Amino acid sequence: MNNKETDKGLELSTEQKIKAAARKVFHKKGFAATRTRDIAEEAGINQALLNYYFKSKQKLFDIIMMETLHEFLFGIVAGIVNDPETSLEEKVTAITSAYIDKLTGEPQIAPFVISELRMNPDTSSFTQTLKSVLPDSLLIKQFRQETEAGRIQRVDFLHFIINVAGLIVFPFIGAPILKNLRGKDGDEYTELMLERKKLIPLWINAMFKA
Amino acid sequence: MNNKETDKGLELSTEQKIKAAARKVFHKKGFAATRTRDIAEEAGINQALLNYYFKSKQKLFDIIMMETLHEFLFGIVAGIVNDPETSLEEKVTAITSAYIDKLTGEPQIAPFVISELRMNPDTSSFTQTLKSVLPDSLLIKQFRQETEAGRIQRVDFLHFIINVAGLIVFPFIGAPILKNLRGKDGDEYTELMLERKKLIPLWINAMFKA
DNA sequence: AAAAAATTTAAACATTTGATTAAATCGTTC
DNA sequence: GAACGATTTAATCAAATGTTTAAATTTTTT
Numbered sequence: 001m002n003n004k005e006t007d008k009g010l011e012l013s014t015e016q017k018i019k020a021a022a023r024k025v026f027h028k029k030g031f032a033a034t035r036t037r038d039i040a041e042e043a044g045i046n047q048a049l050l051n052y053y054f055k056s057k058q059k060l061f062d063i064i065m066m067e068t069l070h071e072f073l074f075g076i077v078a079g080i081v082n083d084p085e086t087s088l089e090e091k092v093t094a095i096t097s098a099y100i101d102k103l104t105g106e107p108q109i110a111p112f113v114i115s116e117l118r119m120n121p122d123t124s125s126f127t128q129t130l131k132s133v134l135p136d137s138l139l140i141k142q143f144r145q146e147t148e149a150g151r152i153q154r155v156d157f158l159h160f161i162i163n164v165a166g167l168i169v170f171p172f173i174g175a176p177i178l179k180n181l182r183g184k185d186g187d188e189y190t191e192l193m194l195e196r197k198k199l200i201p202l203w204i205n206a207m208f209k210a
Numbered sequence: 211m212n213n214k215e216t217d218k219g220l221e222l223s224t225e226q227k228i229k230a231a232a233r234k235v236f237h238k239k240g241f242a243a244t245r246t247r248d249i250a251e252e253a254g255i256n257q258a259l260l261n262y263y264f265k266s267k268q269k270l271f272d273i274i275m276m277e278t279l280h281e282f283l284f285g286i287v288a289g290i291v292n293d294p295e296t297s298l299e300e301k302v303t304a305i306t307s308a309y310i311d312k313l314t315g316e317p318q319i320a321p322f323v324i325s326e327l328r329m330n331p332d333t334s335s336f337t338q339t340l341k342s343v344l345p346d347s348l349l350i351k352q353f354r355q356e357t358e359a360g361r362i363q364r365v366d367f368l369h370f371i372i373n374v375a376g377l378i379v380f381p382f383i384g385a386p387i388l389k390n391l392r393g394k395d396g397d398e399y400t401e402l403m404l405e406r407k408k409l410i411p412l413w414i415n416a417m418f419k420a
Numbered sequence: 421a422a423a424a425a426a427t428t429t430a431a432a433c434a435t436t437t438g439a440t441t442a443a444a445t446c447g448t449t450c
Numbered sequence: 451g452a453a454c455g456a457t458t459t460a461a462t463c464a465a466a467t468g469t470t471t472a473a474a475t476t477t478t479t480t
Contacts, residue, residue, distance in 0.1 A: 245466085245467065245468085246467075246468060246469085247466095247467075247468090257468090257469090258469080258470080258471090260468090260469095261468080261469055261470075266468075266469080267467095267468065267469090268468095
């Protein structure tokens, strides 16, 4: 029987175990530094099963990459940027909160995406899709409205995106360096990240206020 | 004769050619994805010469990594953060300008540092040294003064560092994604980066103003 | 110019690593 | 419960890759 995700038990299917292990190892070490044996060991399965279920390391990676990009780039923003109930400011708050929670829970995800997208800067259908989502979003319409109304500075929208994303994501990307400037235990750093959920929207507000 | 860098001619020594090639390839692809053959080809030399001059791929990488970190983390900030002639605001302007010029000229350097430091988050003597430089700097003293004087917000200094660094570095790290949101040619993006040399100090000012 | 040292080259080596194969085991169906 | 298909395993393969070796070449020294 091919149970896949239909199994009601606690046990994951072999395919799921491999994907979970692959995700973990790929996220931690990236494609090039990951050995299929690492994944097999992490999943507690025979090496050959990786190829049996996913054909090749590359194909498995492509799946993990696709899913990761999807949840990272769309899973969060999609539900927020077109919400007709919220203001621009509230959207920033929502995005900030959602991303910081996500990145606090999975700190490797941002460095992973950055590192691997750098190796493959091809228009990987995703950044393409992103291009088709953001420019037509309610978020940018509201940004333009606020600009026209003279309530925020007249700057390129891309600066706005870069600054919001940068303030949210950068501390997780630069953590190996930044953490050392403080007490080495991660708890205090995490505390700082949570504090940023409140601060970033205020900062963005102050930055772009006309 | 061992001419090394003493040679007056235009020709680089074999050792220099290898280091230059290694820097280029390592910066572009990272340690794991780089093959010693790539470096040899880039340098136009026999593969064996790499081991002849540098013993191993790892040793060569360590040298490149050390030099890169040094010029990236210290080469720029060291001369600025303790300048008694400049105000806090002027220091931010100087750091912003210097880093954006640096990263515009060598866009791979930030992703490289991020990616490789993530693989080796060990306290690599450098982040340690950074820890001994920043906390005692004039920059932080001035930050505290401004805080005491009530001219800037009372927030953790690490937020200040993260925000300045993030606004400067993030657009280069996220370029593969962010570039696609705009006309795909790099010129327009570079233009935006140069524009940030003026904007970031203003933004930082607005963010932390009490 | 001969000898010695340093450099460079082509070839090969040893290991790692992604992938395959053929047999064994397990589960399902008739 | 026999037959069949799906899954798993151990062993192996072939290619890639970091490194070494020994000879050839060039440069320096005497």
